[in-house]
Amino acid sequence: MDKARRIAVQALVRQEESGFANLVLNAVLEHQDLTGRDRAFVSALFYGVTERLLTLDWALTNCLSRPLAKLDPQVRAILRSGLYQARYMQVPRAVAVNESVSLCRALKKSSAAGFVNAVLRKAVTQDPASASFKTEDERLSIQYSVGLPVVKLLQKNYPEECEQILQAFFETPRVALRCNPLKTTLVQLTKLLEAEGVEVEPGWLENTLLGKFTGSPAATEAFRQGLYHVQGQASQLAAYSLQAKPGEKVLDLCAAPGGKTLTIGEDMENTGTLISCDAVESRLPLIEKAAARAGLTNVTVLHNDASVYQEEFAGADRVLCDVPCSGLGIIAKKPDIRYKTMDGVEQLHELQAKILATAARYVKEGGRIVYSTCTIDPRENQNIVRAFLERNAGFRLVQPPFVPQGARVEDGMLTLLPGKAGPDGFFIAIMEKL
Ligand SMILES: C[S@@+](CC[C@H](N)C(=O)[O-])C[C@H]1O[C@@H](n2cnc3c(N)ncnc32)[C@H](O)[C@@H]1O
Numbered sequence: 001m002d003k004a005r006r007i008a009v010q011a012l013v014r015q016e017e018s019g020f021a022n023l024v025l026n027a028v029l030e031h032q033d034l035t036g037r038d039r040a041f042v043s044a045l046f047y048g049v050t051e052r053l054l055t056l057d058w059a060l061t062n063c064l065s066r067p068l069a070k071l072d073p074q075v076r077a078i079l080r081s082g083l084y085q086a087r088y089m090q091v092p093r094a095v096a097v098n099e100s101v102s103l104c105r106a107l108k109k110s111s112a113a114g115f116v117n118a119v120l121r122k123a124v125t126q127d128p129a130s131a132s133f134k135t136e137d138e139r140l141s142i143q144y145s146v147g148l149p150v151v152k153l154l155q156k157n158y159p160e161e162c163e164q165i166l167q168a169f170f171e172t173p174r175v176a177l178r179c180n181p182l183k184t185t186l187v188q189l190t191k192l193l194e195a196e197g198v199e200v201e202p203g204w205l206e207n208t209l210l211g212k213f214t215g216s217p218a219a220t221e222a223f224r225q226g227l228y229h230v231q232g233q234a235s236q237l238a239a240y241s242l243q244a245k246p247g248e249k250v251l252d253l254c255a256a257p258g259g260k261t262l263t264i265g266e267d268m269e270n271t272g273t274l275i276s277c278d279a280v281e282s283r284l285p286l287i288e289k290a291a292a293r294a295g296l297t298n299v300t301v302l303h304n305d306a307s308v309y310q311e312e313f314a315g316a317d318r319v320l321c322d323v324p325c326s327g328l329g330i331i332a333k334k335p336d337i338r339y340k341t342m343d344g345v346e347q348l349h350e351l352q353a354k355i356l357a358t359a360a361r362y363v364k365e366g367g368r369i370v371y372s373t374c375t376i377d378p379r380e381n382q383n384i385v386r387a388f389l390e391r392n393a394g395f396r397l398v399q400p401p402f403v404p405q406g407a408r409v410e411d412g413m414l415t416l417l418p419g420k421a422g423p424d425g426f427f428i429a430i431m432e433k434l
Contacts, residue, residue, distance in 0.1 A: 004038040005081065005103055008045040012077035021050050021336050036215075049077075049084045051170070051335040054145040056080045056087075059126035063119045075112045078103050079119060086124045093124050140166060147339040150328060157378055161417055165376075168419025169331040169338070174210035175217045176203055177228040178236050178263050180294050182270055184227045192222045204233050204404055204422075205240055207266075226293040231259040233404070234329075234416050234426035238322060238372035239263035241400055241414075241430050247272040248317035251362060253306035253355060256283030258290040260322055265296040275313065277304035307354035309361055317367045319359045323352045325373035325380050329418060329425020345379065352384050360392055363433050368398065371429045381427035382413055389431070398430040 011028040082100030085091035097120045104113040133139040141151045144166035154162045199212040239260040246269040256278035281303045291299040397412035406421035416426040
């Protein structure tokens, strides 16, 4: 475990210097010879610290006479990881403190050992739930470890639900799976997964299962055989909302890594034409591999910018615009999003509007567009769709084919709030061309 703690600290230092949590952790773990248990510990500690960063830093700052930012990066990471273990990992306080002190020595920071010991002993007693803050936004930000820009946005748009949403960002739900009806049935898949030790229960939609895995959901024999793919229930609902039929021409304009492409291709019973594109070329093999594993041969994967018109896409029956977005609905899965500044959102709104406007030129009469995001910022959702409909009188909103319990429907537009309607925040609008 000593090695696991050291590697987690190295990953935390690396993350402060650059980049996305998952990329940093994968890079750090790549060349390490660790047992499965140690690997899981590194991952839990690294993601846990990332997830609780503002709370941890608040507690540490209360026990320091100089700014946390001025400390040596390794010492800072040791303090954060020691405090996280004591507060959130059921590691006894004395063990978390002593291991952190030993880590100082192992990382040649012996001069900081006494300091780390003293700060951690004090910091473990700090609790934001019983502390007082200048404003309610500040309390929510520290207690739920979400940056102020995101807290303000949630408070403004969802004053009643804000705290419930923030709480939901800490929850780890069962893994949602989409059964591949081209290769198996739900009954067969259930049996196979249970035989592999996975507990399952039915999900919202006909081919959905919720699984409790002990390891990776991509490590089962059933997964290798392409009998299912992993896809959040809200995401499955977005693909289902397209109601793609066999033999049709369907476009998935922002498709990587391909989750919705698979669901749509299966709904089309592997017939017709499904054009699956993404603007990031390096992500296209993800779609290709997933489609091959699922046994789909009706998918054409293309490198394409969805905001630029392509003549060959015209005459489509259905178009999915699962546009790039701020991702505020999936914070539980991507802890980096907690600390988004929301700078540059206007450019994102422009791109989203352009993709939808371009999609509208592809769809034929009686066909439909699904516009979806994994965010709950109305500026990326309702505002984009309403502005589009104002400019395009030939389209109308269609009621969703399934409304999960707790979801909101406004003029047919569906909003799922985390903790209210499933674990993920999501937006789905279905528009039909008259
Ligand atoms: C929300 S993700 C799509 C998830 C995917 N639909 C799925 O279910 O697996 C958005 C995708 O849009 C892509 N993207 C960003 N800008 C784009 C653009 N201008 N045109 C097409 N794709 C774009 C990103 O690379 C990213 O893969």
